[in-house]
Amino acid sequence: MAQKSAEPLDIELADLPQALRWREWMARVEAVLFASSEPVGRDVLARVVGRDCALDLLIEDISAELAGRPYEIARISGGWQFRTRPQHAGAIRMARGEGDATRDLTQNEALVLTIIAYMQPVTRGAISRLTGREVSRDLIARLHRQALIARGPRSPEPGAPYTYVTTPGFLVQFGLESLRDLPDLEALEDAGLLKLAADIALDLPITSEDE
Structure with missing residues (x-):
């Protein structure tokens, strides 16, 4: 017996009042971000919301609702991603059994x-x-x-x-x-985070040995 194909997703939601339509778009975007382990680009999120949806404003509204939560939406690598707030890093490492053994860069x-x-x-x-x-x-x-x-x-x-x-x-x-x-x-x-020798000029392009 052939499996019934899923109905196409209604992204415009024209039959809903504006406020409910906006809430549904917020839920969809949040779900997509939550399910992804990588930053999600604008082009991907645009597939689940209507043409008139202002994604930046939508994500601002989601972020506002996450205030006080231990995680947030961050703009990273050209997209958006859920991440835990930095102040909870120690608790996460401890829960994973990593303790203070997490390796930092030398x-x-x-x-x-x-x-x-x-x-x-x-x-x-x-x-x-x-x-x-x-x-x-x-x-x-x-x-x-x-x-x-x-x-x-x-x-x-x-x-x-x-x-x-x-x-x-x-x-x-x-x-x-x-x-x-x-x-x-x-x-x-x-800030004391970078101490370079005085003769290291990082603002000069490096090409060949002779140059």
Whole structure:
């Protein structure tokens, strides 16, 4: 016996009063975000609401209703995603049995990741020149295993080495919507979060060895 096909979703909901229509759209968007482990883009959410729905305002209304809850909707990597609020991170780690053993980036890893984020695409050799010391393949591999960086295009310099770029996982990890949201380097230094040698000029593009 053939299974009855599901009826198409009514996204316009023209038969409902405006207030009820808006509530139903809110519920649908919240359900889609709740069910996804990745940021959900505008194009995906637009499939479950009507043409006249202002998604940004809709999500603002959902966020307002989540005030006081231990989770929130964050704009990350070009989309929206549910995430727990930072103040509850310790409780979550403890519940998972992780305790204080969660591994943070080492100072060297953080420096290399910062250079890649601001200079991408950039080669390992260029990173070494910036830091004034050799950057090991193991360090690059550790960042790659954490899905923070990936291989970019090959560099035009001799030997055509691979360049490295940050990943969407990097944006998610640090709660950024896009690379445009990276903090100003001077602000990082003033806050004591980034201490660079005086001769490291991250605002200068790095290309070939001779240049």
